[in-house]
Amino acid sequence: MKTQKKSNFSLKSEHTSCERKKGNPAGEHKSKNKLKSTQVNYVVNPRKLKFLTNKRAVEEKHQLIREAKEKKRKDIDKKRSEKIQRNRQLSQKTKRGQPVMKNQIEFLLKKIQSNLSQ
Numbered sequence: 001m002k003t004q005k006k007s008n009f010s011l012k013s014e015h016t017s018c019e020r021k022k023g024n025p026a027g028e029h030k031s032k033n034k035l036k037s038t039q040v041n042y043v044v045n046p047r048k049l050k051f052l053t054n055k056r057a058v059e060e061k062h063q064l065i066r067e068a069k070e071k072k073r074k075d076i077d078k079k080r081s082e083k084i085q086r087n088r089q090l091s092q093k094t095k096r097g098q099p100v101m102k103n104q105i106e107f108l109l110k111k112i113q114s115n116l117s118q
Helices: 017-022 025-037 046-090 101-117
Strands: none
């Protein structure tokens, strides 16, 4: 079995620097138990708080920008797919190479109805 090298560093150590250098196993055991029960409470400096709130505002702004770009991209994709579908229908030909009039008339009818509704 491989033995792992244990670190002698802890957040709050109760033993002196001499014990830390010696690597007192009893001291290490105490510090491990101490670390498990230690809770850290953070106090934020007012200047840092202002920075953090500004950072949050910037992140929210970036999020809104990302959402707007995503919406714009979806709109462009939708328009592109509609254009491809329309061109596919309008470019259909009969056996003799003439355009299919049914598709042409439907397209013109939809165009007129959309103009009237606006």
